[in-house]
Amino acid sequence: MSNLSDNKFKNQKVTADGSNRAFIEARNIKTLWFNTGTLCNIECKNCYIESSPKNDSLAYLTFEEVKSFIDEAIDKNLGTNEIGFTGGEPFMNKDIMKMIDYSLRKRLKVLVLSNAMKPMLNRTKELIKLNHSNLTIRVSIDHYEKEKHEEIRGKNTYDVMMQGLKWLNENNFNYTLATRLLWNEKEEDLRKNFGTFIKNNNLRLDTNSPKELVTFAEMDEKIDTPEITTSCWDILNKDPNDVMCSWSRMVVRKKNSKNPSVIACTLLPYADEFDLGETLTNSLQKIYLNHKHCSKFCVLGGSSCS
């Protein structure tokens, strides 16, 4: 028996039932992400980018490479006002401080995603010199309880993360938290319990704010999801201009590639179809939503076609 779902997400422009696949047309790159490299000091369960102390499938970007993309964004007026650094663990990249410094000097907002562990704590002297109202560090914490956090991140990961978080707080950095929704805990309760965690640790953060406590649903590629057609935007009352790849890009350097490439978004670093070439300017092209993540995370979210 032929299963329609086996034929989904195969043809770039047409869905399994022959409809026109939905697409996004980017107009600007408000947020420019850099994946500084996939190596990480820890190995979390279900890390979406499969980072670990051994995975170097995305190699370290250099300062010169990052600088050239920032310069391109500015020179070509691509609308960039924020630079994001993700990994792996960005503080393991030897050039990260120069990258942050350059971005801040260009008057851009800077967001660094970190696990706030040893790689960050080893660089506190340099980091403190860069503290700026435009710099925010987003710390990953998989649960406010040590036991659950370590179930995902491994033994001895909680206390050192707390040391990093408290250091950021004591030294007046802007910081936010990111957590995962995988504990069968209602989001409302999770936010409330994180609020208690913040208070008990003398931290400052509004856990009711989705910007200050960012929550992520788990990404399970095995779960079936509908394909998005050009008619879905109206049916779902959704604006394509709200989808991440209409206003951001991520630069990566694939292992063994001579030059960095520009990827449509942070969610699909390994999918060749979403590799948009070597310049930001050329990356402003049509993106067909030909991946499960496009449907599940970016378009449907909590909504449904029916």
Ligand code: SF4
């Ligand atoms: S700390 Fe972040 S990048 Fe590193 S393994 Fe965990 S989820 Fe992945």
Ligand code: SF4
């Ligand atoms: S997953 Fe698909 S729709 Fe979502 S931002 Fe990436 S390319 Fe765009």
